Amino acid sequence: MLQGREILLATMHRKEFAIKQAMEETFGCKIVVPKNYDTDQFGTFCGEKERFMSAKKMVVHKAKVAMEQFSYELGMATEGSFGPHPLMPFAALHEELLSFVDVSNQVEIVVIKRTNKTNYAMAEFSYKQSFDDFLSTYLFPSHAIIVREMATNQVIAKGIQTRTDLEMAVEKAFKISKKIRLETDMRAMFNPTRMQIIQDLTLDLIKRIQSICAKCNTYGFGEMQVAGNLPCSSCHSDTQLFKNIIEKCIRCDYQVIKPRADNLYQADPSYCHYCNP
Ligand SMILES: [Zn+2]
Ligand SMILES: [Zn+2]
Incomplete structure (x- = not known):
């Protein structure tokens, strides 16, 4: 499918170091990075410009803009952001996204990693x-x-x-x-911790590209969504914690419902609206 084909990686800060090898070895494709490509038009880390879209839309948009500019059918882009962790005091949160776009097959895949393993400060x-x-x-x-x-x-x-x-x-x-x-x-080439996250994300993307929908054969199966509410272990009423992970096809309505990755099936009463108002 990707054998012998060129994929444009719309990036700077030498992020291709984290992405290129795994992609090329897995698919026999060629990752091409445009020379002197300026992704600053999409906003930078130093607060010089504000971002203007949700990160998920942005990372697809970034790939598409570059693909149009350089006439590629396949493209990828990354998008990272850093800030205070919403749940853990004094910790930072790093959110990194990686997109893959195949215009002729109308495939758009976005993989996301959120981690407190960052030196952001x-x-x-x-x-x-x-x-x-x-x-x-x-x-x-x-x-x-x-x-x-x-x-x-x-x-x-x-x-x-x-x-x-x-x-x-x-x-x-x-x-x-x-x-x-x-x-x-936090630019990837100056931040080995971030570079490692992008490398991990590349492996997630590879898994997604290799997953085919059992119903319509579109590749990229496994878009994640959370659903339901975990019951409180004490009073059994619904808590704010989600119950299941749903893996979805990016094209048709086929989906697979799975338990949480942590196998939790009940929530601690501290998350319960009734037991811990
Ligand atoms: Zn309860
Ligand atoms: Zn499908």
């Missing part, structure tokens, strides 16, 4: 204040740092990977501002 510092703890906690220098001055909120330097470069950028920032901010650089 930022902290403000005043002059002479030590930032050594920040650096060691957030994996510098294997993971790069961004320096920002807080007076006008400008990035002084990004992709910093050495102590010398860091100190130069910090000094420059303090000439402009009394406070500076250090941020982890």
Whole structure:
């Protein structure tokens, strides 16, 4: 199906390192990365532009825009975002999406990973204040740092990977501002933890491409949806926790209902509206 065919990977930040090998070895296809392709038109990590669509739509849109621009029938794109974890205090959440689009077969697959395994962090510092703890906690220098001055909120330097470069950028920032901010650089080529997540996601995508719908033979079977409510283990009323995972065909109505991945069939009463109002 993909044997000998070219797939356009609309990406920058050298994310192809995480994607190319597994795709090519599995399918005998060729992953092509456009030269000097600017995905900044879709928004970047440094807050310079706001994103304007849901991440899932965006990651398909990104692939399609590039496929049109470079005349490809097959395309892929990635989309990552980082923020505070909605459920775990003091933890960060990394959401990464990978899309695959096959226009001639009308196949659009999006795989998503959400994880708290990320070094995403930022902290403000005043002059002479030590930032050594920040650096060691957030994996510098294997993971790069961004320096920002807080007076006008400008990035002084990004992709910093050495102590010398860091100190130069910090000094420059303090000439402009009394406070500076250090941020982890989340671009994949500067962040091995993120690169690993993209690699894992590629394996998820490969599984999806290999899954064929039992009813209509469309490939890409297994779009996930959650359904139902787990009963409370004490009073048996519905809780907010979902009960099942539904794997769906991307084309027809065929679906398979499965238990939760954690095999939970009852919810702790702490999730129950009645037992723990
Ligand atoms: Zn209950
Ligand atoms: Zn189907």
